[in-house]
C-alpha cells in the first residue's frame with residue numbers, strides 16, 4: 001500500500017474509540033517483527049523512528065528499505081518521526097519521505113512551543129506530511145534503561161491549554177502528559193483519567209499516549225475509552241526480545257546468529273500482536 005499519514009489512520013479511530021500502535025523500530029528485525037504483527041492481524045500500524053535512535057541507524061540506507069517494504073505491505077502503514085527536537089531533523093525526515101513527524105517542544109516555554117510547532121506544522125502540511133506535537137511533558141527518554149523514570153506531576157497537560165494549543169498550531173495529533181513516562185517506570189503508573197477526559201472534551205484531534213510500556217491492559221483500555229487514539233510503544237518490545245534470546249540460549253540447543261535474531265523478532269511479533277488486541281485496533 002502507499003504510505004499513509006497519521007490523519008489517514010487516526011481519523012476513523014477517534015469516533016470508534018480505538019488506538020493505533022506506534023511502534024519504534026531500530027533495525028531490520030524490529031521492522032519485520034512489527035510489520036508481521038500488523039499483517040497477521042490485518043490492521044494499520046505506525047512505524048516510528050525516534051531521533052534518539054538515529055545513533056543505531058544510517059537513515060540514508062534505512063529509509064529507502066522502509067519505504068520499499070511498506071509499499072509491499074497489504075496493511076496501511078505510517079512512517080513517523082518520533083520526538084524530533086530540532087527543525088533540521090523534521091526537514092530531514094520530510095526530505096527522506098516520512099509521511100508523519102513529531103515535533104517535541106515540550107521542554108520549551110508556552111510561546112516558544114507554539115511558535116516553533118506552528119512553523120513546523122505549516123512546513124509539514126505543505127509537504128503533505130502530518131504532524132504531532134506535545135504539550136505538558138512526558139518524563140524520561142527512550143534510551144533510559146537504568147533505574148527508570150519518575151512521573152513529573154507538575155508538568156501534566158492542562159485541558160484548557162490543550163484546546164488553545166491545537167487551535168493555534170494546527171497539529172494533527174497531540175501527545176499529552178497524564179501520568180506516563182518513557183522507558184521503565186520507577187513506581188507503578190497511575191493515570192490521571194479525569195484530566196484525560198477533560199482534554200478529550202476540549203479538543204477534536206487524536207490524542208497520543210507516550211510511554212506505553214509498563215501500563216496494564218486495564219490502564220490502556222481506560223485511556224482509550226477517554227480519548228487516546230495513538231499509543232507509543234517501544235521499551236517492552238526491546239526488552240522482551242532480549243529475554244527470548246536469553247531463554248533460547250539457556251535451552252542449550254546449538255544456534256547460529258540468524259536463529260537468535262529470528263527468536264528476537266518472533267518475540268517482538270508476539271508482543272506487538274498482543275498490544276494491537278489491547279488497543280482494539282480495527283482494520284481500515
Ligand SMILES: [Zn+2]
Nearest residue numbers: 182210211232
Ligand atoms: Zn515519547
